[in-house]
Amino acid sequence: MKALQLIQTGRPLEEREVPVPVPERGEVVVKVVAAGICHSDAHYRAGTSPAFPLPITLGHEVSGVVSDTGDTVTHVRTGDRVCLHYLVGCGRCASCAAGNDRFCTTVQMIGKHRDGGYAECIRIPERSVVPLPESVPFVQGAVMMCSSSTALHAIRKSRLRAGESVAVFGVGGLGMSAVRLAALFEPSRIFAVDISPEKLRLAESAGAVPVLAGQSDPVERIRELNGGHGVDVAIEMIGLPETMQQAVRSVGQFGRAMIAGLTDQPVRIFAYNDLINKEAEVIGVSDHTIEEIEQLLQWYREGTFDFPDRLIETVPLEAGAVNSTLDALDRFAGTVRTVIKM
Ligand SMILES: [Zn+2]
Ligand SMILES: [Zn+2]
Numbered sequence: 001m002k003a004l005q006l007i008q009t010g011r012p013l014e015e016r017e018v019p020v021p022v023p024e025r026g027e028v029v030v031k032v033v034a035a036g037i038c039h040s041d042a043h044y045r046a047g048t049s050p051a052f053p054l055p056i057t058l059g060h061e062v063s064g065v066v067s068d069t070g071d072t073v074t075h076v077r078t079g080d081r082v083c084l085h086y087l088v089g090c091g092r093c094a095s096c097a098a099g100n101d102r103f104c105t106t107v108q109m110i111g112k113h114r115d116g117g118y119a120e121c122i123r124i125p126e127r128s129v130v131p132l133p134e135s136v137p138f139v140q141g142a143v144m145m146c147s148s149s150t151a152l153h154a155i156r157k158s159r160l161r162a163g164e165s166v167a168v169f170g171v172g173g174l175g176m177s178a179v180r181l182a183a184l185f186e187p188s189r190i191f192a193v194d195i196s197p198e199k200l201r202l203a204e205s206a207g208a209v210p211v212l213a214g215q216s217d218p219v220e221r222i223r224e225l226n227g228g229h230g231v232d233v234a235i236e237m238i239g240l241p242e243t244m245q246q247a248v249r250s251v252g253q254f255g256r257a258m259i260a261g262l263t264d265q266p267v268r269i270f271a272y273n274d275l276i277n278k279e280a281e282v283i284g285v286s287d288h289t290i291e292e293i294e295q296l297l298q299w300y301r302e303g304t305f306d307f308p309d310r311l312i313e314t315v316p317l318e319a320g321a322v323n324s325t326l327d328a329l330d331r332f333a334g335t336v337r338t339v340i341k342m
Contacts, residue, residue: 003119005055009047015319021123023070034142035117035340036061042329051112060086062117063141073126081132083141086110102287139339144296147173153288154258158233162186165231169193170238171203173337179208193218219250241267253278260285314341
C-alpha cells in the first residue's frame with residue numbers, strides 16, 4: 001500500500017510502498033478515508049518536535065473504515081465507520097485508567113511514535129478506536145481528532161464561564177475550532193488574532209471579533225476593544241514565543257493563558273506585570289481525552305458543533321500535495337485545515 005513517510009528530518013515526505021498492516025491481538029486495521037494535516041506535522045518534518053523512529057508514516061487526525069480485526073477485538077467490526085484517538089496508551093496504568101493516556105509512561109502517538117494515517121491503512125489498538133456516527137462526515141471526523149478535541153481540552157482546562165471574554169491566538173484548525181467551541185460557553189466576547197485577513201474573515205463569520213496581528217500590537221487592540229480590560233482567557237494555538245508572550249500579556253485579573261502551540265524556544269514572562277499583579281495563570285495544554293472526542297461527536301450529531309466544509313481543503317494522498325501543505329504551515333499560510341481525502 002501507499003504511505004507518505006518521513007525518512008529524514010528536514011527533508012520532504014516521501015511516497016513509499018509498504019506492506020498492508022496485519023492486526024495483532026486486540027488491534028484493528030483501518031482503511032483510511034480522511035487524514036488531517038496539522039501544524040505539528042510540519043514540526044515533525046522539520047525536526048523541531050521529534051518524530052521517531054524513522055522512517056515513520058505521519059498523520060494523527062484520522063478517520064476511516066475498519067478493514068481487519070485481530071483476536072479479542074469486541075467493540076468494532078469490519079465495515080464500521082471509525083475515527084482514531086491519536087494516543088495509544090498501555091490501558092493498564094493509573095494514568096490510562098483515569099483517561100489520561102497522554103501521561104502513560106509508554107504512550108505512543110500515531111504519526112509521531114508509530115505509523116500514522118498518511119497511508120491507505122493504519123494499524124491501531126481497539127482501545128483507541130472510536131465509532132464515527134453515520135451523520136458525521138469522514139473529513140469532519142478526522143478534523144475532530146486533533147484540531148477540535150485539543151481546542152475543547154484547552155477550553156475545559158481554562159474553566160471558561162459564561163460572560164467571560166476569550167482571545168484565540170491563531171485561527172487555523174485548532175484556533176478556528178476553539179472559536180466555534182468557545183461560543184458554546186456563552187462568553188461575552190471572542191477575539192480572534194491572526195496575520196491572515198482571510199482566516200480572520202472566517203473567524204468573524206463564526207462570531208469572533210477580528211484582531212489583525214503583524215503590523216500593530218494585538219494585545220493593545222484587544223484591550224481597546226474589550227473596554228480597556230484584559231481578557232479572562234487567552235488560548236495560544238500558534239507555537240511562537242512571541243504569540244505566547246502576547247497571550248500571557250492579554251489576560252486581565254485572574255486571567256488564564258492557555259498554551260497549546262508547540263515551540264522548543266523559551267518564552268519571556270515578566271513576573272510582576274504579567275502574573276503577580278493580575279494573579280494570572282499560565283496553563284499548559286497537552287492533547288485531549290477520549291471523553292472529549294465522544295463529547296464532540298455527540299455535539300456534532302446534535303447540531304451544536306460543526307466544522308463546515310468552507311474551512312477545509314482536501315488533497316490526495318500524494319507527496320507533492322502534502323509537502324506543499326506543510327510548506328504553507330511552515331510559513332503560517334494556507335487554508336484553515338487541509339485534509340488528505342482518499
Ligand atoms: Zn495535531
Ligand atoms: Zn498506561
